[in-house]
Amino acid sequence: MDPALIRRAQTGDVDAFTALVAGRVEAMQRMAMAILGHEADARDAVADSLAAIWRELPRLRDPLAFDAWSTRILVHACRRRLRGRGRARVRELTLDAADAGRAMPTAAGPADVVADRIGLERAFDRLDADERTILVLHHLDGRGLDEVAAVLGIPAGTAKSRLFAARKALERALERER
Amino acid sequence: MTDRMELTDAAIRSMLTARADRAARDRFDPAAIVAAAGPRARRFGACSPLVGRVSIAAGGIAAVLIVAVLIGGSLLEEPGASHAPIGSGSAISPSESTPPTASASLGPPTESFRILSAAEAGDLIRSRSAARAGSLFVVNGQLVAAETVVTHCASEPCGSTLLADAGAGFVIRPVGDFGPGPWSASGPGHLSGTFVLRLSAAVDNDLRIVDFVGVLTTPPNGGPAWFVQDLLEGAAHNEGAYAAVDAWLVRDPFHPCGSDPRNPVVVYGCPTDDYLTEDKFQPLQSDGSSIGPAASIYLSSGSYDRWAQNPAPAGLSGRGVEPRRAIYLLWLVSDGCGPNADCAPPPPRWRIVGRFDPLPDPVEPAATEPVEAFPAASCPPGYACM
Numbered sequence: 243m244d245p246a247l248i249r250r251a252q253t254g255d256v257d258a259f260t261a262l263v264a265g266r267v268e269a270m271q272r273m274a275m276a277i278l279g280h281e282a283d284a285r286d287a288v289a290d291s292l293a294a295i296w297r298e299l300p301r302l303r304d305p306l307a308f309d310a311w312s313t314r315i316l317v318h319a320c321r322r323r324l325r326g327r328g329r330a331r332v333r334e335l336t337l338d339a340a341d342a343g344r345a346m347p348t349a350a351g352p353a354d355v356v357a358d359r360i361g362l363e364r365a366f367d368r369l370d371a372d373e374r375t376i377l378v379l380h381h382l383d384g385r386g387l388d389e390v391a392a393v394l395g396i397p398a399g400t401a402k403s404r405l406f407a408a409r410k411a412l413e414r415a416l417e418r419e420r
Numbered sequence: 421m422t423d424r425m426e427l428t429d430a431a432i433r434s435m436l437t438a439r440a441d442r443a444a445r446d447r448f449d450p451a452a453i454v455a456a457a458g459p460r461a462r463r464f465g466a467c468s469p470l471v472g473r474v475s476i477a478a479g480g481i482a483a484v485l486i487v488a489v490l491i492g493g494s495l496l497e498e499p500g501a502s503h504a505p506i507g508s509g510s511a512i513s514p515s516e517s518t519p520p521t522a523s524a525s526l527g528p529p530t531e532s533f534r535i536l537s538a539a540e541a542g543d544l545i546r547s548r549s550a551a552r553a554g555s556l557f558v559v560n561g562q563l564v565a566a567e568t569v570v571t572h573c574a575s576e577p578c579g580s581t582l583l584a585d586a587g588a589g590f591v592i593r594p595v596g597d598f599g600p601g602p603w604s605a606s607g608p609g610h611l612s613g614t615f616v617l618r619l620s621a622a623v624d625n626d627l628r629i630v631d632f633v634g635v636l637t638t639p640p641n642g643g644p645a646w647f648v649q650d651l652l653e654g655a656a657h658n659e660g661a662y663a664a665v666d667a668w669l670v671r672d673p674f675h676p677c678g679s680d681p682r683n684p685v686v687v688y689g690c691p692t693d694d695y696l697t698e699d700k701f702q703p704l705q706s707d708g709s710s711i712g713p714a715a716s717i718y719l720s721s722g723s724y725d726r727w728a729q730n731p732a733p734a735g736l737s738g739r740g741v742e743p744r745r746a747i748y749l750l751w752l753v754s755d756g757c758g759p760n761a762d763c764a765p766p767p768p769r770w771r772i773v774g775r776f777d778p779l780p781d782p783v784e785p786a787a788t789e790p791v792e793a794f795p796a797a798s799c800p801p802g803y804a805c806m
Contacts, residue, residue: 260450267448275443276436285446292448293457325647325698362427362435370649381429382436395640413427 245305252300259296262308267292270316276378277320279367287319294319310392317379317393321371365415373408380405542586544779545619549590549628553621556749556774558636558644558664559583560614563592580627583617590628592617614638616662616749616774633774634662634751645747648698649715651770659768661752664776667696667717669748671724672703672710673739686720686755686771694723696748696772704740717770720755727772749774 243262250258270291274284294315302311366374379390391401536544538561548555562584580591616633623629637657639646645666657663672693695701695716703710725731728744750770 256450256454259454263448263450268443268445271443271446272440276440279439281442281444285444288446289448289453292450292453296450296454297457358431359435359438362431363439366435366439377432378436381433382440409427412432416427 243305243308248299248302248305248308251296252302259299263292263295266312273313273316273378273383274320276382277317277371277374278323279363283323284320287316287323290319290322291316307392310389313379313393314395317375321375324371324374361419362416365412365419368415368418369408369411372404373411376401376405376408377412538583538586541583541617542588542590545628545630546587546589548779549619549630550621552619552779555619555779556616556633556776557619557779558614558616558776559586561585561612563611563615563632566591581632583630590630591624592630592632594632611635616664618774633749634660637661637663648696648717651750652715652717657752659752659754662773663750663752663770665696665717665748665750665770666745667698667748668700668743668745669719669724669728669772670695670697670701670703670713670743671728671741672712673735687722688718688720690721692721692724694719694721696750696770697743700743700745702734702740702743704735708739710740717750719770719772723772727775729775729777747776748772749776 247258247262251262267288270288271284274287274291275281278284278287291312295312298315302308366377369377376390376394379385379393380387385393387398387401387405390405391398394401394404396404536557536559538559541557541559541561544557563581564584566580566582581593583590583592614636616636618631618633620629620631638644639650645664648665648667651663651665672695674691693703693712695703695713695718697713697716701713701716703712705711724741724744727746727748728741729746730744732742734740734742749772751773752768752770754768755771
């Protein structure tokens with residue numbers, strides 16, 4: 243991330259802001275979708291986040307922290323969306339077998355693959371916002387514990403324990419799906 | 421769901437990738453986002469203590485980075501809405517006060533809360549102190565002692581405390597009726613942080629008095645208000661902490677009370693159980709029974725009647741109440757045992773001591789409350805004075 247670009251955006255340069263977020267929007271959409279599992283909610287969360295990034299950017303002291311800072315804003319927006327619609331909601335999935343088979347290749351047949359993925363996603367939908375978030379940051383975004391901690395604003399040790407707890411919660415939720 | 425499936429990192433990653441792949445590829449128009457985003461935050465560290473300022477006293481002590489105020493609403497008065505003074509002097513002490521006035525605004529509150537700059541806080545104080553006496557707001561900034569701004573402490577002239585970079589015309593004093601109690605005559609010294617302040621109609625030596633309630637504990641995500649779950653699960657807080665909580669206030673139906681030999685000062689569960697819940701929750705069931713919320717902040721009996729906006733009955737024969745969502749100011753305090761009780765003090769619990777309601781725009785013309793300037797004789801060092 244170009245610190246000069248961030249500084250220009252901080253001073254109100256809309257073109258710099260556009261350049262700053264242009265390359266991030268797709269990743270933001272994917273992360274929001276992974277956390278929320280709902281297209282409209284994800285879209286709203288990203289829009290809210292972009293507005294918040296623009297609004298709060300002048301307060302960012304360290305341009306090098308932009309990635310963690312902006313991701314934190316998105317995560318917060320997702321959490322708020324999730325809280326707004328209730329944490330125990332389980333969504334009906336609309337996956338087709340071919341799509342599922344591409345996404346989760348295993349030695350099992352297509353029907354099993356679909357069943358596994360639907361079950362796992364249903365289990366994921368049972369998790370609360372914090373559990374979903376930390377799993378997405380680590381497993382989808384590929385962030386290490388230090389990076390996860392930076393995004394969430396918590397110590398690395400806490401991130402580790404929360405990740406472990408989220409994984410356990412997913413296991414328990416998966417058991418309930420069986 | 422197949423029995424053979426194991427939860428592996430690869431399975432989680434694959435599921436999340438497929439889930440993320442379903443994201444819409446919307447194009448966002450940055451110009452539209454910028455236009456809709458509202459006013460931008462002020463930049464950190466733009467001032468210096470000795471930089472002269474055109475506005476009276478506004479720029480002298482410029483260690484303020486972002487001095488911020490959390491107030492209810494967008495600061496825009498809703499037509500026809502009546503706003504309850506939050507934490508007004510008479511409404512703070514549970515045993516001595518009257519409930520806040522009902523408000524017509526019952527919408528989700530957090531989205532409308534925002535952080536103000538010190539300058540905005542100053543405008544609010546100068547223009548609305550009398551009209552909105554008792555209203556709470558939150559400022560994240562710096563309190564500074566100004567020995568040369570003379571007001572009175574217990575009838576004796578003494579130095580005063582100012583909010584840096586907020587302009588002139590007011591001083592800050594401890595609230596007195598709850599919270600950490602009075603400062604010494606020299607004030608809190610240089611104190612930086614996020615504070616809860618309260619408008620008041622009091623004036624001393626032509627300077628408006630603003631009550632200092634306490635230091636606000638803010639959530640780690642940087643938001644101004646906590647959610648119930650986060651407050652319950654977060655790090656332990658010290659007794660005396662304040663927190664703004666976005667929550668639903670609800671009450672169980674009345675039920676018979678037994679005698680309490682401890683004679684507690686604050687009663688729980690008799691005649692009502694009162695809660696703050698994260699989601700809208702109705703303890704009263706359709707069959708007339710009641711259940712408690714799974715995750716909640718348990719409040720002293722009577723909290724709903726006292727702090728809910730427009731308290732309203734609900735359910736069979738009006739035995740229940742309508743949950744009311746707002747930003748409530750909580751104070752972590754031990755309730756004590758009562759004057760005649762023989763017991764160990766109970767552990768501190770959160771108690772509602774105020775509610776953040778929408779306040780009007782502080783930058784509206786303040787025709788009825790003209791801004792006052794420091795008299796030259798009381799001009800503090802570093803301030804531009806008339």
